[in-house]
Amino acid sequence: GEDVEQSLFLSVREGDSSVINCTYTDSSSTYLYWYKQEPGAGLQLLTYIFSNMDMKQDQRLTVLLNKKDKHLSLRIADTQTGDSAIYFCAESIGTGTASKLTFGTGTRLQVTL
Amino acid sequence: AAGVIQSPRHLIKEKRETATLKCYPIPRHDTVYWYQQGPGQDPQFLISFYEKMQSDKGSIPDRFSAQQFSDYHSELNMSSLELGDSALYFCASSQRTSGGQSYNEQFFGPGTRLTVL
Numbered sequence: 001g002e003d004v005e006q007s008l009f010l011s012v013r014e015g016d017s018s019v020i021n022c023t024y025t026d027s028s029s030t031y032l033y034w035y036k037q038e039p040g041a042g043l044q045l046l047t048y049i050f051s052n053m054d055m056k057q058d059q060r061l062t063v064l065l066n067k068k069d070k071h072l073s074l075r076i077a078d079t080q081t082g083d084s085a086i087y088f089c090a091e092s093i094g095t096g097t098a099s100k101l102t103f104g105t106g107t108r109l110q111v112t113l
Numbered sequence: 114a115a116g117v118i119q120s121p122r123h124l125i126k127e128k129r130e131t132a133t134l135k136c137y138p139i140p141r142h143d144t145v146y147w148y149q150q151g152p153g154q155d156p157q158f159l160i161s162f163y164e165k166m167q168s169d170k171g172s173i174p175d176r177f178s179a180q181q182f183s184d185y186h187s188e189l190n191m192s193s194l195e196l197g198d199s200a201l202y203f204c205a206s207s208q209r210t211s212g213g214q215s216y217n218e219q220f221f222g223p224g225t226r227l228t229v230l
Contacts, residue, residue: 004155035221041223041224042203042221042222042223042224043156043203043205043221044221045218045219045220045221048218088155088156099169100146100158100161100169100171101146101148101156101158101205101219102158103155103156103157104155105155106155
């Protein structure tokens with residue numbers, strides 16, 4: 001979306017690390033998320049980070065949050081061909097129920113052999 | 114584990130026709146969201162419901178309406194369809210947590226692909 005921006009495309013070799021970046025504008029974001037979408041498929045939540053954290057690690061995934069710069073990144077270690085997909089960052093605002101998600105423009109990750 | 118169910122998965126309609134998309138949330142989830150994803154676009158929030166009441170409204174055209182029923186399933190009704198309504202429509206559901214800040218994990222369905230000819 002217009003308030004959440006990502007680079008459009010990233011190509012990495014299998015086994016390398018991938019870093020996907022996202023910038024957002026709303027400083028009142030409560031949670032920030034990373035979703036994965038394979039062609040013709042739905043959205044799969046990969047991980048999330050609460051806005052008062054600056055790092056979260058979950059197996060091959062590392063999320064870094066720089067709240068001052070409103071910058072979020074997703075690092076995928078040992079990238080595999082099965083990681084090829086579109087990755088969306090998303091933000092939600094507020095702590096109440098039914099907080100809508102605002103998605104970024106999406107980054108297409110291509111993993112080559 | 115049960116997931117969000119959407120029906121139909123594919124729908125083809127003519128311009129000016131109507132369409133109804135259905136969403137069945139995960140059992141015990143009380144909140145439903147609708148998103149629209151145009152070709153090559155990011156998902157855009159349309160509308161959400163909590164306990165059968167509209168909770169939030171996004172960029173939903175006046176030609177569209179939605180509701181959540183007593184069994185928590187939701188329907189998105191689309192009238193006077195236009196070519197630009199062709200998109201993937203996602204439903205997501207979540208469960209309100211009690212007390213304090215709630216982590217709002219939204220579980221997405223597989224989507225309904227609507228094609229308007």
